[in-house]
Amino acid sequence: MRVLIYGAGQLAQMMYLAGCPLGIEVQAVDVKDDSVVHPVSKLPLELNLTQAIEAADALSVEFEHVPERLLEQAAASDKLLPSMSNILIGADRVREKKLLESLNVPNCAHRLVTDLTQLDECVESLGERLIIKASRDGYDGYGQWRLTDRSKLDALKQSLQGLDLDAVPLIVEQMVDFDRELSMVGVRDKQGNISTYPLAENLHYKGQLHVSVAPAPEVDTELQKRAAHIFETLASGMDYVGVLAVEMFQCGDTLLVNELAPRVHNSGHWTQSGSVTDQFENHLRAVCGLPLGDVAAIGVSAMVNIIGCGSFSRELLSIKGSHLHWYGKTVREKRKMGHINVGAADYAELGDKLAALSQYLPLEFFPKLEKEARRLRNA
Amino acid sequence: MRVLIYGAGQLAQMMYLAGCPLGIEVQAVDVKDDSVVHPVSKLPLELNLTQAIEAADALSVEFEHVPERLLEQAAASDKLLPSMSNILIGADRVREKKLLESLNVPNCAHRLVTDLTQLDECVESLGERLIIKASRDGYDGYGQWRLTDRSKLDALKQSLQGLDLDAVPLIVEQMVDFDRELSMVGVRDKQGNISTYPLAENLHYKGQLHVSVAPAPEVDTELQKRAAHIFETLASGMDYVGVLAVEMFQCGDTLLVNELAPRVHNSGHWTQSGSVTDQFENHLRAVCGLPLGDVAAIGVSAMVNIIGCGSFSRELLSIKGSHLHWYGKTVREKRKMGHINVGAADYAELGDKLAALSQYLPLEFFPKLEKEARRLRNA
Incomplete structure (x- = not known):
């Protein structure tokens, strides 16, 4: 069997090592240039992406930030698991929050912000201790900001000024004193x-x-x-x-x-x-x-x-x-x-x-x- | 680090999989044509044996029946582990028995046979229930014969007639009623x-x-x-x-x-x-x-x-x-x-x-x- 993984980092590598004993050959897609590579050596394999999709029994991802055009092509093969919409839930905090709400899964109180003026209402309803997260492309702490005190709200707005909130809205969460x-x-x-x-x-x-x-x-x-x-x-x-x-x-x-x-x-x-x-x-x-x-x-x-x-x-x-x-x-x-x-x-x-x-x-x-x-x- | 394994079968493959997480790259030598191959895909790598020996931190084997000329070349690099003589002990029952005797390690009573007429003496001293083993190139039961009854000694000799006992002596062992x-x-x-x-x-x-x-x-x-x-x-x-x-x-x-x-x-x-x-x-x-x-x-x-x-x-x-x-x-x-x-x-x-x-x-x-x-x- 063959599984094609979008992303050629350590997770694809570890899937390759886990697949080998099962007789499952894992190949990886380097999403920077759409090349199909060996997940360990990262050397290109002798087939292109279309051929690799064709040859694979299943397609999957090692990270959620796979370009959508690639996910669409993958989904069209009917071999992509998890599904494209599920992958996108992990890539987009707006979708993620919608899912949690729709399934009644407890999560942090939050607001969707598409305009910085909405931050005032956030402070009113959620309090002055907030975590502000870009809804997409955040990773390992990138794309996150904190408000700890109402007096710093203006400074925060300043630092968020350059963002295109129509393209990438913010999710503003109440900071939780978790254990x-x-x-x-x-x-x-x-x-x-x-x-x-x-x-x-x-x-x-x-x-x-x-x-x-x-x-x-x-x-x-x-x-x-x-x-x-x-x-x-x-x-x-x-x-x-x-x-x-x-x-x-x-x-x-x-x-x-x-x-x-x-x-x-x-x-x-x-x-x-x-x-x-x-x-x-x-x-x-x-x-x-x-x-x-x-x-x-x-x-x-x-x-x-x-x-x-x-x-x-x-x-x-x-x-x-x-x-x-x-x-x-x-x-x-x-x-x-x-x-x-x-x-x-x-x-x-x-x-x-x-x-x-x-x-x-x-x-x-x-x-x-x-x-x-x-x-x-x-x- | 790199380890070059002589032999490109499943044992080299499993060493490759075990080495990867440690940052050890295992390469394999296909001893049929001296090519250096990927231990999983078996595809040739872009270096020849001399280069691979040079590039390796250690050389080792996945089986003991590596041609001696290859072992000699490997040993000359001073990177072969275990040593050539230790590998040959596993490949040659005469050396193996000598080692066991020299270290006083208990083993089955046995005789070295370089001439079929010596089989009579074997029966005299070891009894009529014997296992006869080619001293080299035996594997998974190949190159082994049994005597269960003195009356079948002549027939056994007949079947061993074609062997070149000067080149490959026999080790004749007393059959042990082991648990x-x-x-x-x-x-x-x-x-x-x-x-x-x-x-x-x-x-x-x-x-x-x-x-x-x-x-x-x-x-x-x-x-x-x-x-x-x-x-x-x-x-x-x-x-x-x-x-x-x-x-x-x-x-x-x-x-x-x-x-x-x-x-x-x-x-x-x-x-x-x-x-x-x-x-x-x-x-x-x-x-x-x-x-x-x-x-x-x-x-x-x-x-x-x-x-x-x-x-x-x-x-x-x-x-x-x-x-x-x-x-x-x-x-x-x-x-x-x-x-x-x-x-x-x-x-x-x-x-x-x-x-x-x-x-x-x-x-x-x-x-x-x-x-x-x-x-x-x-x-």
């Missing part, structure tokens, strides 16, 4: 069967995911069930096929959906060694019509992103249960270069291992690591 | 650190491995220790670097070494989902000078070879904890086409899963499966 961010990665197959991984707890720094711990500590059966219910509502409501990631804020007993990603997700990378079947394999199984794999966790895991950092000691592999996933990219500031998965029997051991890991890494690139190690050791 | 075959797969790094996986129990049919169960049932700490001691004696005695597989016969409390394989081994495929770090990754870690990974088992596992069979229901993936590893080769009789790993919490559950698996497979190709399922269910 933590959790994410649920799950998978739905063509028959509508759904499997959800245990919740992961995500630690961000400057808008980027730095560490995930899964299963998230202090999640009781009730909370896991509630998250799974939200996932099922969304995935079934969307008639979704493949892996879907749902980011949520936990506020006490309440879960508010923050964001959807219609694809394999960074907060699911822990599944590579921390679960029976990883998210990459399960995505391929789903889009190829194969039975879904077991999503049970194996012990507890942490996933540590390597961001903007190209040099560190490989001796970190001496930590038992540590696995390096290196993407083979050129180093750039804030660029995700790879990740490290660490598995342990319990949280205290996981904390010890993260503490050990911090000895091998240049900590300026890993601002969340030591504190998380301490937290887990005391858990 | 079962176990194998220990382990790894030794450049500093001499050794890690050994739990013993696997291997079920053969007509000279080919069909099923491995690991950790092998009914292995107490004492037996596991004894096997590890044998492994350490061999690996240290050989100054071995990389993954080494040691096949042993268990006779009561005694372990007799039957065969060494200087490479990743079919009886270690269960480690892909049944251990913290699989044998392919550990081999690469060792030859690249990286710290060895944890070899602890995760639950219990069975590895079921798919031999000579190209068609079966992919619905077998609905069995929880099942993973397909398909090699992408053309079907031929007795050819290893792939394998299925199945993980479970305990042997009884593993038995249930193998029983379920047998429903999805054409059983004429899987003669060991149903019986093993029953045995494990009752374990």
Whole structure:
């Protein structure tokens, strides 16, 4: 079988590696020039996009910001999974919020803003602590602004002055004092069967995911069930096929959906060694019509992103249960270069291992690591 | 980093897949024409063997029957691991037996035969139940003969008449009434650190491995220790670097070494989902000078070879904890086409899963499966 993935980054690469044992050949589309490339070497394959679409059993994406003309061509083949409209929900916060509202899924109070004068009404109705998000093309904290105090509203308007809000409206959200961010990665197959991984707890720094711990500590059966219910509502409501990631804020007993990603997700990378079947394999199984794999966790895991950092000691592999996933990219500031998965029997051991890991890494690139190690050791 | 593997079959392919996340690029040598190929696609890469040797950080093998001229060229680079002499030990039963004797490692009573008349003396000293093995180029039961009864000695001699025993002597072994075959797969790094996986129990049919169960049932700490001691004696005695597989016969409390394989081994495929770090990754870690990974088992596992069979229901993936590893080769009789790993919490559950698996497979190709399922269910 063949699966063509739009996008030729690390997610396509990891799908390639997961597909190989199943006899599924994953090819990637470099959306910069529509070329079809090998997902690992990135070298062009000897076929063009039309031929690759023709030869594929399924088409899918590694990111939601695929140009619409490409998605339209893909959708026309009737092989695109998840569907174009589902992919666009992940790419457009207006569509996303509409979906959440239509399915009655709890999310942060928000307003759609197409004119900066509407910001005053936002402050009136949502309060003075707001997060303003471009509805499209935002990523890893880009395209986001904050208002923390009514007195700074004019300055905010100034900084937003250049935006074309007709083309890309803003979503203005009430800032929520959440306890933590959790994410649920799950998978739905063509028959509508759904499997959800245990919740992961995500630690961000400057808008980027730095560490995930899964299963998230202090999640009781009730909370896991509630998250799974939200996932099922969304995935079934969307008639979704493949892996879907749902980011949520936990506020006490309440879960508010923050964001959807219609694809394999960074907060699911822990599944590579921390679960029976990883998210990459399960995505391929789903889009190829194969039975879904077991999503049970194996012990507890942490996933540590390597961001903007190209040099560190490989001796970190001496930590038992540590696995390096290196993407083979050129180093750039804030660029995700790879990740490290660490598995342990319990949280205290996981904390010890993260503490050990911090000895091998240049900590300026890993601002969340030591504190998380301490937290887990005391858990 | 780059590792060049001599041999371009499934073992090179699985090393490629294990190397990718570590940032290790595995290339393969097709020893039929000395071409350097991609281990998955088997397509030629744009460099010749000399260039590939030059570019590699380490050279290694996926099978021991690499032509000696290639091994000599590889050894001359000072990058070949394990060493040429260690590879040849796996390729030549005369060298193998000499090693076992020199290290005082228990093995089956045997004689070296360079002339068929010596067979009479073999029967005198070893008894009338013998296994006769070509000292080189034997594989999966090829190049082996049996004597079960003194009266058939003349007929045996007749059938061996055509062999050139000066070029390829015979090793004649006393047939041992062993309880079962176990194998220990382990790894030794450049500093001499050794890690050994739990013993696997291997079920053969007509000279080919069909099923491995690991950790092998009914292995107490004492037996596991004894096997590890044998492994350490061999690996240290050989100054071995990389993954080494040691096949042993268990006779009561005694372990007799039957065969060494200087490479990743079919009886270690269960480690892909049944251990913290699989044998392919550990081999690469060792030859690249990286710290060895944890070899602890995760639950219990069975590895079921798919031999000579190209068609079966992919619905077998609905069995929880099942993973397909398909090699992408053309079907031929007795050819290893792939394998299925199945993980479970305990042997009884593993038995249930193998029983379920047998429903999805054409059983004429899987003669060991149903019986093993029953045995494990009752374990």
